[in-house]
Amino acid sequence: MIRNPSKTVDRRKFLVGGAKLLAGSSLAGAASAGASQAATAPISHDDPSGRRRHSDIVTGNEPYGLPSRHENHVARQSFKRISGTAEGSVSLTPLHDLSGALTPNGVFFEHCHGGCPDIDPASHALVIHGLVGRPAVLSLTEIERMPCVDRICFTECSANGGLPPDRDQIGGVRFMRGMLGCAQWTGVTLRVLFDHVGLRPNAKWLIAESADAAATRYALPIEKALDDVMIAYAQNGERLRPRQGYPLRLVVPGWEGRAWVKWLRRLEVDDHFRSFAPGDSAGVHPPVQEVNSVITSPSPEKPLDGAGAHTIRGLAWSGRGRIERVEVSTDGGVNWIMVPLQEPVLPKALTRFYLPWRWDGDPVLLLSRAIDETGYVQPTMGQWRAARGFDSADLNKAAIYHNNSIVAWSIDRAGGIEYIQSDWRTFA
Numbered sequence: 001m002i003r004n005p006s007k008t009v010d011r012r013k014f015l016v017g018g019a020k021l022l023a024g025s026s027l028a029g030a031a032s033a034g035a036s037q038a039a040t041a042p043i044s045h046d047d048p049s050g051r052r053r054h055s056d057i058v059t060g061n062e063p064y065g066l067p068s069r070h071e072n073h074v075a076r077q078s079f080k081r082i083s084g085t086a087e088g089s090v091s092l093t094p095l096h097d098l099s100g101a102l103t104p105n106g107v108f109f110e111h112c113h114g115g116c117p118d119i120d121p122a123s124h125a126l127v128i129h130g131l132v133g134r135p136a137v138l139s140l141t142e143i144e145r146m147p148c149v150d151r152i153c154f155t156e157c158s159a160n161g162g163l164p165p166d167r168d169q170i171g172g173v174r175f176m177r178g179m180l181g182c183a184q185w186t187g188v189t190l191r192v193l194f195d196h197v198g199l200r201p202n203a204k205w206l207i208a209e210s211a212d213a214a215a216t217r218y219a220l221p222i223e224k225a226l227d228d229v230m231i232a233y234a235q236n237g238e239r240l241r242p243r244q245g246y247p248l249r250l251v252v253p254g255w256e257g258r259a260w261v262k263w264l265r266r267l268e269v270d271d272h273f274r275s276f277a278p279g280d281s282a283g284v285h286p287p288v289q290e291v292n293s294v295i296t297s298p299s300p301e302k303p304l305d306g307a308g309a310h311t312i313r314g315l316a317w318s319g320r321g322r323i324e325r326v327e328v329s330t331d332g333g334v335n336w337i338m339v340p341l342q343e344p345v346l347p348k349a350l351t352r353f354y355l356p357w358r359w360d361g362d363p364v365l366l367l368s369r370a371i372d373e374t375g376y377v378q379p380t381m382g383q384w385r386a387a388r389g390f391d392s393a394d395l396n397k398a399a400i401y402h403n404n405s406i407v408a409w410s411i412d413r414a415g416g417i418e419y420i421q422s423d424w425r426t427f428a
């Protein structure tokens, strides 16, 4: 707001004049050896003006900020019926309330099989042993000194979208795809760690083990470990949250959440595969999270509040690489519209899409389907079940893991929205 126009003009004149002065002085400086020496004078340890104690700088009455109180509804939703034990918990990312491709740490889904341990980083260590030249016990401070990288990628539970249709609580975008989050992870690649300890020639498998009560173990082939796996201590710029594995977790780009061992304490290199749970990587389910997409709004949690202009918002991702294309249909899959993807389109990361759309108030069957850079087209529920060899009588058992089938929203005249489980072709 401009309260005093004349003052603004004065300030503009000053800035123009100042720029001229600056240009003149730098020309003079270039011609004079004395001036350039002054400009590069070294900073002295003895100059007290450059020093300030950290405690003098921290100010404000909200040292760690929280969202506005008007946004209190934006929260994870716990889902009790997935885990068999009281300690086991799942809480779902509120996908319908978020924008962009990164999931804020406070609402990042969490899946914990044995509660959430409270680990003091000062006493935590990572043990690396087995088929390595120099077994090591690394403290967090030692790990922090190692060369580090940032990597943006999604985490997705292999049970995402696998909730059987005959149960309650189900139908919203959270329940269909909310065991999903995307973050920028910071840490050390296993390639660097292995350089440090030296892999033996017969090293074939890596077993990662956690420090929580669940004592999760997961076996990864050495090729995957050397390709893009890392140990992470930070997520979206800050330290991991306790439920995300503080102080250390494995990041396994493109692979099922189970491989992302949290509260990581031990890495053992072996020459053969060891199974720790049904469905491990050499078992029945391939560990890669295949191409997937979902419309996050409108959705059952975000009904339409009247005909007219709206924006369709959605997410697409693939554990095999980049998203190549996303298409949206408003007529149950008869016609498809190619939607623009938001940048950046990163491999094994969530990719955001927005599509301006006018709703005429008639019932709509709204779907999205994604195609990744390998050419894999997201299947319909029927295609997915057929490809996985599921028999329809087995719906509650077999069709739980790695469900990447198209999610359909049925919109009624009032704007209310419901999930449709079946293959959309039966509705078109």
Ligand SMILES: Nc1nc2c(c(=O)[nH]1)N[C@H]1C(S)=C(S)[C@@H](COP(=O)(O)O)O[C@H]1N2
Residues within 6 Å of the ligand: 108, 109, 110, 111, 112, 113, 114, 155, 156, 157, 158, 181, 210, 211, 212, 214, 215, 216, 243, 244, 245, 256, 257, 258, 259, 260, 261, 262, 263
């Ligand atoms: N130690 C340990 N690591 C774990 C788990 C666990 O229960 N304990 N759950 C796994 C599962 S099943 C998933 S889906 C991911 C979820 O990661 P997040 O909780 O950070 O979202 O963590 C994995 N790592």
Ligand SMILES: [Mo]
Residues within 6 Å of the ligand: 111, 156, 157, 158, 159, 257, 258
């Ligand atoms: Mo999971």
